[in-house]
Amino acid sequence: xxxxxxxxxxxxxxxxxxxxxxxxxxxxxxxxxxxxxxxxxxxxxxxxxxxxxxxxxxxxxxxxxxxxxxxxxxxxxxxxxxxxxxxxxxxxxxxxxxxxxxxxxxxxxxxxxxxxxxxxxxxxxxxxxxxxxxxxxxxxxxxxxxxxxxxxxxxxxxxxxxxxxxxxxxxxxxxxxxxxxxxxxxxxxxxxxxxxxxxxxxxxxxxxxxxxxxxxxxxxxxxxxxxxxxxxxxxxxxxxxxxxxxxxxxxxxxxxxxxxxxxxxxxxxxxxxxxxxxxxxxxxxxxxxxxxxxxxxxxxxxxxxxxxxxxxxxxxxxxxxxxxxxxxxxxxxxxxxxxxxxxxxxxxxxxxxxxxxxxxxxxxxxxxxxxxxxxxxxxxxxxxxxx
Numbered sequence: 001x002x003x004x005x006x007x008x009x010x011x012x013x014x015x016x017x018x019x020x021x022x023x024x025x026x027x028x029x030x031x032x033x034x035x036x037x038x039x040x041x042x043x044x045x046x047x048x049x050x051x052x053x054x055x056x057x058x059x060x061x062x063x064x065x066x067x068x069x070x071x072x073x074x075x076x077x078x079x080x081x082x083x084x085x086x087x088x089x090x091x092x093x094x095x096x097x098x099x100x101x102x103x104x105x106x107x108x109x110x111x112x113x114x115x116x117x118x119x120x121x122x123x124x125x126x127x128x129x130x131x132x133x134x135x136x137x138x139x140x141x142x143x144x145x146x147x148x149x150x151x152x153x154x155x156x157x158x159x160x161x162x163x164x165x166x167x168x169x170x171x172x173x174x175x176x177x178x179x180x181x182x183x184x185x186x187x188x189x190x191x192x193x194x195x196x197x198x199x200x201x202x203x204x205x206x207x208x209x210x211x212x213x214x215x216x217x218x219x220x221x222x223x224x225x226x227x228x229x230x231x232x233x234x235x236x237x238x239x240x241x242x243x244x245x246x247x248x249x250x251x252x253x254x255x256x257x258x259x260x261x262x263x264x265x266x267x268x269x270x271x272x273x274x275x276x277x278x279x280x281x282x283x284x285x286x287x288x289x290x291x292x293x294x295x296x297x298x299x300x301x302x303x304x305x306x307x308x309x310x311x312x313x314x315x316x317x318x319x320x321x322x323x324x325x326x327x328x329x330x331x332x333x334x335x336x337x338x339x340x341x342x343x344x345x346x347x348x349x350x351x352x353x354x355x356x357x358x359x360x361x362x363x364x365x366x367x368x369x370x371x372x373x374x375x376x377x378x379x380x381x382x383x384x385x386x387x
Contacts, residue, residue, distance in 0.1 A: 004034045004037075004040070005041070006054065007029040008023055008027050008028055009026075009028075012043075013043050022060045023041075023062035028061045035054075036056055036131060038128065039051065039052060050065070050068065063128065074135050078142075081101060081140075082143065084100055092364070097204070098201055099112070100120070101113035102376075104373050106368065110124065117179075118148075119178050120146050120150070122170070130153075137170050140171075150169050151166065152196070183204070183207060183211065185259055188251060188254045203329070203363075209361060209381075210289060211235055215286050217236065219287070221288070222291045223242055223289075223291075224291075225251040226252030226255055228327070230259065236286075241264060241265070271290075278315075279318045284321045284324075285321065286321050287324060290326070291327075294330075295332055297332070301334070309343050314351055317347055317348055317353050318351050323387065327381065328384070337362075340382060344382060357382060357383075360380075361380075363378065
């Protein structure tokens with residue numbers, strides 16, 4: 001079968017030269033009649049630049065796979081997945097739940113594969129990669145012999161590709177809920193209904209780091225299913241986990257029961273309001289975690305997002321005991337680490353407190369950051385000691 005060829009502009013070539021693997025529709029010259037899948041990419045002088053996934057609908061028209069002239073087939077795909085797995089054996093050694101393939105971070109754009117024990121959850125987020133879904137399933141079966149393989153393609157981004165939103169079991173047993181151990185704590189994940197692919201695996205290392213500073217009385221805001229709260233529990237006298245979702249808190253309670261923790265309580269509440277009330281009631285904590293959802297999903301939301309993050313951090317700083325720790329996170333790509341540092345510094349000044357940066361962190365290492373692809377560095381985490 002002959003691989004179709006598309007031509008890109010000089011600006012598209014310059015973007016490739018910068019190391020970014022995406023080419024936008026405005027920089028694609030000829031693609032008439034080409035269906036979604038793998039294409040060869042050339043410039044107007046017929047020079048070959050590599051092969052990419054092609055989308056007939058998305059503004060991100062090309063996602064580069066390789067700069068080689070070779071077939072991108074099941075053999076090539078399996079090789080990339082095996083390479084990703086070898087890397088995880090280094091950076092996620094001993095972890096039962098981790099990201100096996102992280103799209104551009106593993107040179108497999110728009111493909112996500114998360115592992116939860118002996119179950120795998122995949123996302124194919126572009127037209128081109130969706131064509132390889134069955135091949136990915138076959139490779140996972142051959143390489144790992146999993147109990148179950150599920151898809152969580154029920155995400156809005158697929159609408160940009162004119163792909164349906166869908167979820168379910170693709171192979172193996174009808175498994176939804178799994179229990180895995182993370183940093184010595186048992187966690188229950190709902191693979192079919194939980195956020196992302198069931199949980200926030202990108203915070204695994206940050207949860208372990210936060211636990212190393214935990215003591216006394218802890219507060220975990222936006223706890224979701226209790227990830228940070230349960231990580232802190234073995235080291236604290238008491239932990240309060242707060243979230244606006246009753247369903248998420250029920251899942252947190254299930255994980256709490258698996259561990260037999262008796263020092264954790266849950267509150268269904270608006271975290272902004274709870275932090276304000278805690279300050280008014282003169283409540284004080286020794287460690288506070290702020291891990292909100294993305295406030296700036298679009299660049300035009302940035303100003304409002306920064307105000308929201310500052311308000312949260314200001315209120316958190318006010319209720320920390322002297323020498324207490326603030327663990328504050330942002331998963332908004334448009335909020336840079338420097339933005340986060342600046343707004344926390346401003347919040348500390350407004351609270352008349354001194355904040356010392358103890359650690360500057362990001363997503364777990366199984367979610368790699370490509371230097372030339374800033375979109376891959378989305379999660380920022382600061383651990384500060386507040387005096």
